[in-house]
Amino acid sequence: MEDKACLTLAIESSCDETSAAVLSGGRIILSNVISTQIPVHQKFGGVVPEIASRKHIANIMPVIDEALRQAQVSLTDINQIGVTYGPGLVGALLVGVSAAKALAFSLDIPLIGVNHLEGHIFANFLAHPELKPPFVALVVSGGHTSLVHVKDYNTFYLIGQTRDDAAGEAFDKVARVMGLPYPGGPQIDKLAKLGNADAIAFPQALSGKGNFEFSFSGLKSAVLNYLHNAEQKGEIVNKADVAASFQKAVIAVLIDKALQAVEKAGLTKLVLAGGVAANSALEKQLKASTEAAGVEFYYPNMILCTDNAAMIGCRAYYQSLMGDFANLYLNAIPNLKLTDKE
Amino acid sequence: MPILALDTSTLVSSVAIASPEKLIAELILQTKLTHSEVLMPHIEQILAMTKIKKTDLTGIAVSIGPGSFTGLRIGLAAAKGMAYALKLPIVGVSTLAALAYHYPMPNIYIAPLLDAQKGNVYMALYRWENGILQEVQAPVVKSFDMVLQDGQVLDLPVVFVGDTAQKQALAIAEAGGNVVPAMPQLVMPRAANVAMLGLSEFAKGKTDHVMQLEPVYIRRSEAEVLWERRNGKSEE
Ligand SMILES: [Zn+2]
Numbered sequence: 001m002e003d004k005a006c007l008t009l010a011i012e013s014s015c016d017e018t019s020a021a022v023l024s025g026g027r028i029i030l031s032n033v034i035s036t037q038i039p040v041h042q043k044f045g046g047v048v049p050e051i052a053s054r055k056h057i058a059n060i061m062p063v064i065d066e067a068l069r070q071a072q073v074s075l076t077d078i079n080q081i082g083v084t085y086g087p088g089l090v091g092a093l094l095v096g097v098s099a100a101k102a103l104a105f106s107l108d109i110p111l112i113g114v115n116h117l118e119g120h121i122f123a124n125f126l127a128h129p130e131l132k133p134p135f136v137a138l139v140v141s142g143g144h145t146s147l148v149h150v151k152d153y154n155t156f157y158l159i160g161q162t163r164d165d166a167a168g169e170a171f172d173k174v175a176r177v178m179g180l181p182y183p184g185g186p187q188i189d190k191l192a193k194l195g196n197a198d199a200i201a202f203p204q205a206l207s208g209k210g211n212f213e214f215s216f217s218g219l220k221s222a223v224l225n226y227l228h229n230a231e232q233k234g235e236i237v238n239k240a241d242v243a244a245s246f247q248k249a250v251i252a253v254l255i256d257k258a259l260q261a262v263e264k265a266g267l268t269k270l271v272l273a274g275g276v277a278a279n280s281a282l283e284k285q286l287k288a289s290t291e292a293a294g295v296e297f298y299y300p301n302m303i304l305c306t307d308n309a310a311m312i313g314c315r316a317y318y319q320s321l322m323g324d325f326a327n328l329y330l331n332a333i334p335n336l337k338l339t340d341k342e
Numbered sequence: 343m344p345i346l347a348l349d350t351s352t353l354v355s356s357v358a359i360a361s362p363e364k365l366i367a368e369l370i371l372q373t374k375l376t377h378s379e380v381l382m383p384h385i386e387q388i389l390a391m392t393k394i395k396k397t398d399l400t401g402i403a404v405s406i407g408p409g410s411f412t413g414l415r416i417g418l419a420a421a422k423g424m425a426y427a428l429k430l431p432i433v434g435v436s437t438l439a440a441l442a443y444h445y446p447m448p449n450i451y452i453a454p455l456l457d458a459q460k461g462n463v464y465m466a467l468y469r470w471e472n473g474i475l476q477e478v479q480a481p482v483v484k485s486f487d488m489v490l491q492d493g494q495v496l497d498l499p500v501v502f503v504g505d506t507a508q509k510q511a512l513a514i515a516e517a518g519g520n521v522v523p524a525m526p527q528l529v530m531p532r533a534a535n536v537a538m539l540g541l542s543e544f545a546k547g548k549t550d551h552v553m554q555l556e557p558v559y560i561r562r563s564e565a566e567v568l569w570e571r572r573n574g575k576s577e578e
Binding site: 106 | 376378379380381382383385386396411412415416418420421422423424426428547548549552553554557559563564566567569
């Protein structure tokens with residue numbers, strides 16, 4: 001079934017990275033070019049949608065050109081094009097979608113619309129050639145926190161997701177209030193290593209058994225209140241302790257629910273996906289907890305955790321095997337859900 | 343040697359195919375369709391209707407603004423993708439200058455007005471002299487009310503075109519002075535104008551780089567303006 005001769009060009013522009021990749025078959029990365037805009041957005045303390053869109057339209061063709069050059073293939077060798085059509089910032093998504101449609105039409109090759117979140121899960125197939133469904137995926141990113149039952153390459157069930165803030169969003173907001181630069185996740189991760197995770201007891205919401213929903217807004221408020229109260233009393237806050245205690249509360253909930261979900265699904269594999277997968281404490285503790293529970297644990301390496309086109313290409317390849325192609329009417333869907341199918 | 347032309351700078355979706363001697367086909371839809379959905383199907387359909395193969399095209403002209411930021415980027419991403427894949431020369435043309443192609447006659451001004459939000463317009467002033475388009479006033483952002491006042495006292499009749507001219511047709515018709523309203527079919531952008539302007543640029547040997555072509559925004563993003571207002575002041 002695996003067609004190694006099939007070349008997929010993939011394009012990703014959902015947030016603040018413009019990326020293009022070339023894959024041979026479903027799992028061999030020939031190139032994965034990522035042009036990050038993080039320095040551009042840093043002074044604003046977060047991604048500015050209009051600025052992101054402007055960067056995407058400036059970067060898109062050079063990034064595609066570089067991906068082909070690094071893969072040492074010519075555009076006419078490409079067999080199909082995969083593109084992220086949601087979720088994400090609509091103006092940003094539209095740049096990638098419009099370019100992808102024009103390329104597919106001009107080259108007379110199939111177009112595949114890819115769900116960005118499914119792409120994050122599929123990053124693991126690139127990082128682990130031996131990995132096969134079924135498994136439970138814990139998707140943790142700036143915009144999403146979900147548990148997904150991946151039955152096979154094209155069947156997913158949402159087990160549970162966040163009711164309010166995404167875990168990554170909580171990381172970014174807490175970091176911002178502590179005066180740490182954007183993006184806040186890696187900064188908290190770094191700072192937490194210097195602190196005592198048991199210093200402050202922050203709440204862990206919805207931690208009951210059998211509850212697969214997440215909620216991080218209460219935790220976020222608790223941290224903000226703690227910082228605010230200390231400031232009012234003129235107390236000096238140990239920021240490292242706050243970071244470590246906050247991170248501990250997030251991670252405890254994630255691990256607890258993820259392991260429960262694996263057990264409930266009757267599976268023995270857990271896959272971590274999304275930008276927050278790069279958090280070193282989360283990786284370390286999940287590794288230990290899964291080992292103790294006898295669960296196989298997979299997570300992508302650093303580059304494949306961030307938004308990148310290779311993961312989109314991998315997802316696109318498996319969609320193409322099912323004949324799941326898009327037509328020229330493909331539009332960006334900013335709030336696309338994990339289980340949505342067009 | 344037909345070229346393809348696109349204009350998605352306003353809510354009008356327009357594509358055209360033209361050669362230097364004639365307009366072969368043009369599609370103009372002002373139906374609130376989403377550019378991202380219909381632009382590529384329109385290109386596919388106009389090529390099918392004219393029986394012109396995409397590989398027979400010899401260039402692409404695209405309206406690059408000012409105008410709707412998102413609309414411009416959809417058109418430009420499509421134009422760049424096609425130019426890159428089909429190895430075609432690409433040229434970006436001013437949306438305002440293309441609008442002035444509606445009234446190529448002497449002794450009038452043409453003032454294209456494109457919505458810049460909050461009562462403002464992107465505008466420029468053009469006139470035709472000996473069949474050549476002259477830019478009398480370079481593109482700026484101005485309030486519509488100011489533009490209307492300025493127009494009333496110009497030394498020649500001025501025709502207002504563009505999406506704000508369409509929206510404010512009544513105010514323009516009642517303005518008096520030298521202000522002349524445009525006709526409904528010659529007020530919004532159309533790709534035929536972009537094609538003709540693009541063809542004249544190609545004839546002069548002018549092309550843009552497919553890797554570098556960007557929209558003409560005129561305005562910076564609101565976040566940048568706010569940031570500089572906040573942070574620039576403290577340094578003064
Ligand atoms: Zn992502």
